[in-house]
Amino acid sequence: MKKNKISKNWINKQRRDIYVRRSKIEGYRSRAIYKLKEIDEKFKILKQSRSVVDLGAAPGSWSQYLAKNIKNGKILSIDLLQFEPIKNTHQIVGDFTDGKYKAQIKNYFNGKIDVIVSDMAVNTTGNKNLDSIVTGELCLEAMKFSLDVLDQKGRFVSKLFMGSSFNEIVADGKKLFKEVRVFKPLSSRKDSKESFIICKFLR
Numbered sequence: 001m002k003k004n005k006i007s008k009n010w011i012n013k014q015r016r017d018i019y020v021r022r023s024k025i026e027g028y029r030s031r032a033i034y035k036l037k038e039i040d041e042k043f044k045i046l047k048q049s050r051s052v053v054d055l056g057a058a059p060g061s062w063s064q065y066l067a068k069n070i071k072n073g074k075i076l077s078i079d080l081l082q083f084e085p086i087k088n089t090h091q092i093v094g095d096f097t098d099g100k101y102k103a104q105i106k107n108y109f110n111g112k113i114d115v116i117v118s119d120m121a122v123n124t125t126g127n128k129n130l131d132s133i134v135t136g137e138l139c140l141e142a143m144k145f146s147l148d149v150l151d152q153k154g155r156f157v158s159k160l161f162m163g164s165s166f167n168e169i170v171a172d173g174k175k176l177f178k179e180v181r182v183f184k185p186l187s188s189r190k191d192s193k194e195s196f197i198i199c200k201f202l203r
C-alpha cells in the first residue's frame with residue numbers, strides 16, 4: 001500500500017475511533033490513556049503507590065492519568081521525545097536503555113519504586129515480527145530494570161506484542177514475579193498485536 005494511502009486510512013480510522021473522541025473531550029493527549037485506565041481498574045496497579053515511573057511517556061496521556069491519581073507522590077516520565085510538561089511530574093528526555101538515564105531515575109527516587117509502567121514502542125516498520133521483537137526487547141530491558149529498583153511489593157506493567165518473543169517474555173516475567181497476567185484492554189485496537197503484561201510482587 002502506498003504511504004499516502006496508509007496515512008489516509010489512519011486519519012479515517014482516527015475520526016471513527018470513540019477513544020480518540022473521548023480523549024479530546026476529557027482533555028487527554030492520547031487515546032492510550034484508556035488502556036492504562038482499564039489496566040488500573042482491573043488490576044489495581046496504583047493502589048497505595050507513591051512512586052511511579054512512566055517509560056515511553058510522550059505525548060503524555062499515561063502521565064496525565066498518573067498525576068491525577070497519585071496524590072503526594074513522585075512521578076517520573078521519560079521519553080526519547082520532549083513533550084509538554086505535566087504538573088506534578090518530573091520529565092526526562094532521553095533513551096531509557098542508556099545507563100545514564102537509568103541512574104537519573106534511581107537518583108530521583110533515592111529508594112525503591114512502587115510502580116513501573118512502560119508503553120515504550122519503536123516506530124513501526126510494517127514488519128510485524130520485527131516490530132514485536134524490538135518492542136519485546138524494550139519490555140525485557142524495563143523488566144530487568146524493575147528487578148533492580150522496584151519495591152518487593154511493586155508492580156510492573158509493559159506493552160508487548162504477540163510474536164516470536166512473546167512466550168519468552170511471559171516466562172521471564174514468571175521467573176521474576178509471583179503474579180503475572182497478560183491483558184488486552186478493550187481500548188487497544190482489535191487489529192493490533194499489542195497486549196500488556198502485568199506483574200506483581202518480586203520473587
Ligand code: SAM
Pocket residue numbers: 029030032033055056057058059060061062063078079080081094095096097119120121122138
Ligand atoms: N503512553 C504514551 C501516552 O500515553 O501518551 C504513549 C507512548 S507511545 C505509544 C511510545 C513511546 O515510546 C514513543 O513516544 C517513543 O518515543 C517512546 N520510546 C521508544 N523507545 C524508547 C526508549 N528507548 N526510551 C524512551 N522512550 C522510548
